Amino acid sequence: MPHIQQLDSHVADLIAAGEVVERPASVVKELVENAIDAGSSAVVVEIRRGGMGLIRVTDNGCGIAPAELPTAFLRHATSKLRTEADLGKIGTLGFRGEALAAISAVSRVDILTRQAGMAEGASLHLEGGVPGQVEAAGAPEGTTITVRDLFYNTPARLKFMRKDSAETAAVNGLMQHLALSHPDISFKFIKDGVEALLTPGDGKLASAVYAALGRDFARGLVPVSGSGGDISVSGFVTAPLMGRGSRSMQVFFVNGRFIKSQLLTAALEEGYRNQIMKGKFPGCVLSVTLPVTAVDVNVHPAKTQVKFAREHDVFDAVYHTVLDALDKTGAPAAAPAKEPPLPAPSRQDFFQTMDAKTFRQGGGKPQTPAPVRPAWNTELRASAKVADSGQTSFYQTKRQASAAQSALGRAPSSVTAPSERQQSPPAPAYRSALGQPPASVAAPAAEQRREEPVAPAPASVPAEIATPQPAAPRPFVPAIPPEQLKLTENLPGQTALETKEVPWRIAGEVLRTYIICESEDGCVWLIDKHAAHERINFDKLKNAQEPPMRQTLLVPIAAELSREDGALLLENLPLLEQFGFACEDFGGGALLVREVPADIDAADTVSTLEEFAECLRTGRSPDEKRENLLHTMACKAAIKGGWVSDPAELRVLVDRVQSGEVKYCPHGRPVAVKLTRYELEKMFHRA
Numbered sequence: 080m081p082h083i084q085q086l087d088s089h090v091a092d093l094i095a096a097g098e099v100v101e102r103p104a105s106v107v108k109e110l111v112e113n114a115i116d117a118g119s120s121a122v123v124v125e126i127r128r129g130g131m132g133l134i135r136v137t138d139n140g141c142g143i144a145p146a147e148l149p150t151a152f153l154r155h156a157t158s159k160l161r162t163e164a165d166l167g168k169i170g171t172l173g174f175r176g177e178a179l180a181a182i183s184a185v186s187r188v189d190i191l192t193r194q195a196g197m198a199e200g201a202s203l204h205l206e207g208g209v210p211g212q213v214e215a216a217g218a219p220e221g222t223t224i225t226v227r228d229l230f231y232n233t234p235a236r237l238k239f240m241r242k243d244s245a246e247t248a249a250v251n252g253l254m255q256h257l258a259l260s261h262p263d264i265s266f267k268f269i270k271d272g273v274e275a276l277l278t279p280g281d282g283k284l285a286s287a288v289y290a291a292l293g294r295d296f297a298r299g300l301v302p303v304s305g306s307g308g309d310i311s312v313s314g315f316v317t318a319p320l321m322g323r324g325s326r327s328m329q330v331f332f333v334n335g336r337f338i339k340s341q342l343l344t345a346a347l348e349e350g351y352r353n354q355i356m357k358g359k360f361p362g363c364v365l366s367v368t369l370p371v372t373a374v375d376v377n378v379h380p381a382k383t384q385v386k387f388a389r390e391h392d393v394f395d396a397v398y399h400t401v402l403d404a405l406d407k408t409g410a411p412a413a414a415p416a417k418e419p420p421l422p423a424p425s426r427q428d429f430f431q432t433m434d435a436k437t438f439r440q441g442g443g444k445p446q447t448p449a450p451v452r453p454a455w456n457t458e459l460r461a462s463a464k465v466a467d468s469g470q471t472s473f474y475q476t477k478r479q480a481s482a483a484q485s486a487l488g489r490a491p492s493s494v495t496a497p498s499e500r501q502q503s504p505p506a507p508a509y510r511s512a513l514g515q516p517p518a519s520v521a522a523p524a525a526e527q528r529r530e531e532p533v534a535p536a537p538a539s540v541p542a543e544i545a546t547p548q549p550a551a552p553r554p555f556v557p558a559i560p561p562e563q564l565k566l567t568e569n570l571p572g573q574t575a576l577e578t579k580e581v582p583w584r585i586a587g588e589v590l591r592t593y594i595i596c597e598s599e600d601g602c603v604w605l606i607d608k609h610a611a612h613e614r615i616n617f618d619k620l621k622n623a624q625e626p627p628m629r630q631t632l633l634v635p636i637a638a639e640l641s642r643e644d645g646a647l648l649l650e651n652l653p654l655l656e657q658f659g660f661a662c663e664d665f666g667g668g669a670l671l672v673r674e675v676p677a678d679i680d681a682a683d684t685v686s687t688l689e690e691f692a693e694c695l696r697t698g699r700s701p702d703e704k705r706e707n708l709l710h711t712m713a714c715k716a717a718i719k720g721g722w723v724s725d726p727a728e729l730r731v732l733v734d735r736v737q738s739g740e741v742k743y744c745p746h747g748r749p750v751a752v753k754l755t756r757y758e759l760e761k762m763f764h765r766a
């Protein structure tokens with residue numbers, strides 16, 4: 080073994096510099112962060128040959144005193160930190176006092192600076208970290224630092240530099256982030272003599288987004304603003320339909336610092352769950368602001384990662400703020416608040432600890448009124464009870480289900496309500512087998528059960544849809560006024576749908592798939608009936624606290640599955656039970672199915688079970704498996720494109736879409752498409 084000896088300071092400096100200065104973009108980052116910390120309102124960045132030829136950063140900040148110029152280039156020399164205690168409350172972007180030392184160690188640096196109020200400025204030249212003489216010089220107020228011949232004295236690093244174009248692209252991306260992080264500062268970026276970015280510095284994030292990321296991106300954004308306790312979240316997220324192919328457009332700032340964070344990504348994406356197409360990712364420019372004492376920025380040499388003291392709170396703040404913002408958008412019509420929101424279903428997702436209600440009422444105070452979360456069967460719910468108890472009881476769930484069933488024209492031959500099943504050993508709570516905590520289920524009181532209304536028969540078919548009517552009378556009159564629909568009529572303890580808006584007129588259905596409607600404000604809506612119903616089913620299943628109702632098959636079905644599928648399902652019989660399938664081993668991989676969920680066509684039994692097996696095989700976590708099973712159930716129970724639908728079914732779907740409860744199918748596809756009068760007139764060259 081060679082002898083151990085301490086490295087000389089020059090080699091030590093080069094090693095330290097390597098940690099901070101990895102490539103030209105790291106130099107730009109450090110210099111611009113210094114400019115921001117110096118209180119500048121305008122920063123100009125110029126690079127040549129991807130920064131390998133030259134990097135120049137000019138600011139109009141506070142400048143450096145001539146006497147302190149050489150000190151600024153020493154390692155661990157900083158004006159931003161004094162004591163150990165200061166480390167726990169860093170409010171500046173820089174604090175390590177290493178950047179200027181590191182940059183000058185591996186390049187040739189010139190600095191020209193003048194402090195405000197000083198008649199004269201000063202300049203200094205450094206080569207490989209060795210400073211020359213500080214000289215008096217005329218200079219504009221602020222600081223200009225020029226870095227040439229980066230890595231000229233570290234051939235090993237030089238060898239690994241990528242093409243100039245790759246370095247230019249890296250600096251370009253960085254400049255976008257820096258510009259977005261401080262909309263109050265005007266940033267100009269010039270690459271090889273050509274201006275590539277200019278932000279106005281007017282303090283508006285929207286202006287910075289427009290300038291840095293382009294008009295197309297800016298157009299599809301949804302503003303986000305909210306706070307939870309001392310954590311506030313603001314910025315923009317992409318509309319669910321504008322999902323992107325990668326996460327590259329997820330830009331997060333914490334106290335004005337661009338960072339990469341799996342936590343924030345997870346919180347953002349959780350907000351889009353079931354609203355965005357598979358394989359698509361939301362984009363965002365999100366700024367999280369929290370007390371400097373609640374975040375540790377000293378965890379990464381390049382300061383691109385942080386550690387939050389209260390990760391759960393940060394997650395909740397981002398998640399709920401994004402969710403609220405998405406709720407408000409994409410709604411076909413402003414959803415009138417019909418009743419207080421139900422408590423969100425308790426999800427034990429990654430880092431999620433607070434439900435939406437708690438967030439909004441307690442810790443979280445969104446700056447805008449909290450929207451009502453969609454809840455299944457709003458118009459059929461016994462609103463008084465729900466409002467009082469804040470809980471969906473089993474009784475209500477059952478009634479909703481049966482009423483909804485009849486509303487959608489289903490009359491299963493034999494329905495086994497979960498209550499009967501509960502007499503024997505109580506059915507496990509719906510989600511427990513997949514790691515969800517059992518939901519507390521209020522057992523129905525005997526009187527309640529006696530009072531339970533019999534679900535009405537499907538509504539009679541209003542003639543307007545079956546037989547096309549002549550032109551609709553003006554002023555706007557809905558084709559099927561909701562009051563004519565029996566399904567919303569006078570069930571004891573239930574209130575009818577209270578739509579403050581005029582219900583959309585259903586003009587008809589085309590291709591047995593799309594419902595055409597007209598809204599009072601003169602827009603035409605096309606609704607995909609399967610997608611809408613699938614979403615309604617999905618939300619219902621997800622929010623339910625009980626297994627779905629079942630139908631006992633007169634003749635049990637022997638489901639012949641592949642051996643693999645059969646074995647997998649047999650291992651998960653309790654789970655199937657929770658989803659409404661009563662099955663047993665029939666030997667040879669086959670399952671004997673005695674009961675199926677009431678909403679599912681018995682003919683779909685085998686295909687549903689096959690899809691279940693696929694969900695169980697491919698789901699990466701219990702949570703994902705559960706979601707996928709719910710998707711399958713929701714899809715199978717939905718009316719299909721191509722089916723002949725009862726007008727009463729269509730009315731229910733249209734009302735849901737109009738209310739804004741249903742926007743996207745669980746796979747993120749839109750449920751409704753809007754055509755304005757202007758758009759139509761343009762198509763016909765009238766406008």
Ligand code: ADP
Binds near residue numbers: 173176179
């Ligand atoms: P840090 O930013 O971590 O303090 P640096 O090595 O980046 O360390 O900078 C050292 C010091 O030089 C800073 O603390 C600051 O006082 C001063 N400085 C650097 N750049 C500028 C600038 N553009 N304007 C004013 N002061 C600057």
Ligand code: MG
Binds near residue numbers: 109112172173174
């Ligand atoms: Mg610095």
